[in-house]
Amino acid sequence: MTTDxxxxxxxxxxxxPGPWHVRDLHPGRCTxxxxxxxxxxYEGEVAVVFRAxxxxxxxxxxxxxxxxxxxxxxxxxxxxxxxxxPGTENHHETGCRCVIHEAQTAIAKAEGRS
Ligand SMILES: [Zn+2]
Numbered sequence: 212m213t214t215d216x217x218x219x220x221x222x223x224x225x226x227x228p229g230p231w232h233v234r235d236l237h238p239g240r241c242t243x244x245x246x247x248x249x250x251x252x253y254e255g256e257v258a259v260v261f262r263a264x265x266x267x268x269x270x271x272x273x274x275x276x277x278x279x280x281x282x283x284x285x286x287x288x289x290x291x292x293x294x295x296x297p298g299t300e301n302h303h304e305t306g307c308r309c310v311i312h313e314a315q316t317a318i319a320k321a322e323g324r325s
């Protein structure tokens with residue numbers, strides 16, 4: 212039996228499982244809901260992006276889409292590292308600027324380990 216290391220929950224993977232979806236709760240008012248149910252914005256609600264600062268609505272919508280993509284991005288990045296760069300978990304020193312270290316740092320940030 213083989214084990215897929217990507218699908219083993221790590222200590223930091225406590226987030227609501229994806230996929231997440233974006234819904235425009237009040238068109239024109241810059242309020243975007245992010246949740247797990249594409250048909251019901253309130254069931255499985257994960258976050259709400261409100262208008263803040265001087266950003267335009269397009270920025271808020273782009274921010275909401277980026278947040279909604281986070282579970283997919285995290286899973287894809289972990290799978291990419293596990294399949295394309297196996298065994299590199301401990302081969303990078305603090306301050307290393309290679310793309311593998313950059314990816315590991317982003318995963319650690321997403322999982323609250325940095
Ligand atoms: Zn490195």
